[in-house]
Amino acid sequence: MSLNTAINPNVSVDCVVFGFDNEKLNVLLIQQKLPSTKEQRYALPGDLILDNESLDTAANRVLKEISGLSGIFLKQFRAFGDPDRVSNIKDLEFLKSYRKNPQARVITIAYFALVRMENFKPEASSFAEKVFWQDVTELPDLSFDHTKIVSQALEKLRHDFIRDKTGFELLPERFTLGQIQKLYEIILNENLDKRNFRKKILKEELVKATNQKQTGVLHKPARLYKINN
Amino acid sequence: MSLNTAINPNVSVDCVVFGFDNEKLNVLLIQQKLPSTKEQRYALPGDLILDNESLDTAANRVLKEISGLSGIFLKQFRAFGDPDRVSNIKDLEFLKSYRKNPQARVITIAYFALVRMENFKPEASSFAEKVFWQDVTELPDLSFDHTKIVSQALEKLRHDFIRDKTGFELLPERFTLGQIQKLYEIILNENLDKRNFRKKILKEELVKATNQKQTGVLHKPARLYKINN
DNA sequence: CAAACTTAGTGTAATTTTTACACTTAATTA
DNA sequence: TAATTAAGTGTAAAAATTACACTAAGTTTG
Incomplete structure (x- = not known):
């Protein structure tokens, strides 16, 4: 050496x-x-x-x-x-x-x-x-x-x-399920079914709903989630 | 260079x-x-x-x-x-x-x-x-x-x-399903269910039955299979 | 030649996972 | 108040996985 x-x-x-x-x-x-x-x-x-x-x-x-x-x-x-x-x-x-x-x-x-x-x-x-x-x-x-x-x-x-089913750390501290889905779609470069994707993510319980909602978006505001510890 | x-x-x-x-x-x-x-x-x-x-x-x-x-x-x-x-x-x-x-x-x-x-x-x-x-x-x-x-x-x-679901090339040219299972068990270092394993291997159709059988074994002779091309 | 031994070979039912699919809701903007 | 946009939701069918036990066909031994 x-x-x-x-x-x-x-x-x-x-x-x-x-x-x-x-x-x-x-x-x-x-x-x-x-x-x-x-x-x-x-x-x-x-x-x-x-x-x-x-x-x-x-x-x-x-x-x-x-x-x-x-x-x-x-x-x-x-x-x-x-x-x-x-x-x-x-x-x-x-x-x-x-x-x-x-x-x-x-x-x-x-x-x-x-x-x-x-x-x-x-x-x-x-x-x-x-x-x-x-x-x-x-x-x-x-x-x-x-x-x-x-x-x-x-x-x-x-x-x-x-x-590894990871990736939440790439999102803001509070994030919507739509944001996670978008992250997956971009990285995997394929489209995913919204309902099936939510079902799967929520079943894994790596993520927990908060009682906050998005603000300032021009559509129905999404519920915010956080990493579940 | x-x-x-x-x-x-x-x-x-x-x-x-x-x-x-x-x-x-x-x-x-x-x-x-x-x-x-x-x-x-x-x-x-x-x-x-x-x-x-x-x-x-x-x-x-x-x-x-x-x-x-x-x-x-x-x-x-x-x-x-x-x-x-x-x-x-x-x-x-x-x-x-x-x-x-x-x-x-x-x-x-x-x-x-x-x-x-x-x-x-x-x-x-x-x-x-x-x-x-x-x-x-x-x-x-x-x-x-x-x-x-x-x-x-x-x-x-x-x-x-x-x-890769491969590995047949590690066996003799003609082999039994039991031999494949053993190969998988040794490499993966775990025991597999015989019926479920056979079901799976045969469904994949990577392997084809011949009409030959084992000889010289002190038990019921197994059917020999070969790689399916 | 019969009994013992050894591995081959087989099917089903329950559970879990995956897939396909359409309408209502809640906010903003015009 | 109408239009726009993404959120949110449930079900049924299909496919994959899992658990599980007995009979069959050879060889060897007594």
Whole structure:
């Protein structure tokens, strides 16, 4: 083991942070800070690991350094290691600017997370010119193999979401059943039957009715629910 | 990217190959070839990757070099990267014998597979003194974090097995429903109701009755089935 | 050759889960 | 006060899951 804090040239982490804003699913992207302003390049927040930190630690550190975000539960989901994943000519400028050895073989360990967007306001630093939330259905070209990474993260997110039956933490403290349904529909990307969905959610008893109602909506106000502890 | 075939000092692959022998679940282990014969050390087949090969290619190459086995579908399931995963004093002799820099930080990408044991007869080479199938319920102490890797591979195996509803390829060409049930029971590690299991398997129509029967068994001979194409 | 042994093979009823489906209610706005 | 919008509600059919016990067809043993 290395006891120093040297940058390991061969291993990186990349973070796919999904953000939910009650309307759609977004992913946190950066615009790379490059000397030439000819072309703008977008990417996931990610960087090389240090020799004395675990992968999980690296993922959290890197996310924080680049976007300012912390306190996000990042889950490892896959390693990406094609020998030519960092050899697209379009990524050369970035590599030359920020890597000691731009030619080095780099394998990356990808992490994902899902958060409530309004709780996390990213601020760009390090080699990020900008950090922003981007609708997952309208992704720009991404550096390296990051498009592939996002797409596999999305698969994994859906899979885990179904299995874990969680997700209430992505809503306001008080929420309507309609909001939960919308959350499920957006993440799973399919329409659900209103009556059957309510039946199911209420049977699970993870959620409890309050005696409050929505206000200021131009229709019948919905009852508000909260997480049941 | 590196175009050479240098060994990458920081990234390895490890293979958890499960073998089924109609009776129990086994895992392929090696006994390390060490100068001192004081203590025997066991491990998963695994080694550092080359700079110009993909992770999948590395996993297949390494498995073949160490055990002689090829043609096995290895599936990546997780990266392991604790900074001290290679710093157990008991592993020092192995590292000193086979690694240019025994102190190097190494993260490993773990793969797993499930095969019919009788189709794969491993033969030790490289730094393996022996290669052998070991009952998963009776694992010896393993090098590095390999015990943890096996245990997580087992979880993943069970998860995927349930989801994919596959596994017939682990049986002889003609097999009885009892054999399938036993396979499921061993892999999932739980008992299943015979009538309900048969009902389910037959409904899926992945399997077709032949008009052959078992012979040479000391009880009512079972009908033989084959995979339905 | 009869008895003992072993696994194969079979059906039903109860329960739970999933699916499909349409109208009334309560608020806001025009 | 009429129009608009999403909330809220129940039932019946179908499908999937679960629990459960006896007879059948071979082999071996005495």
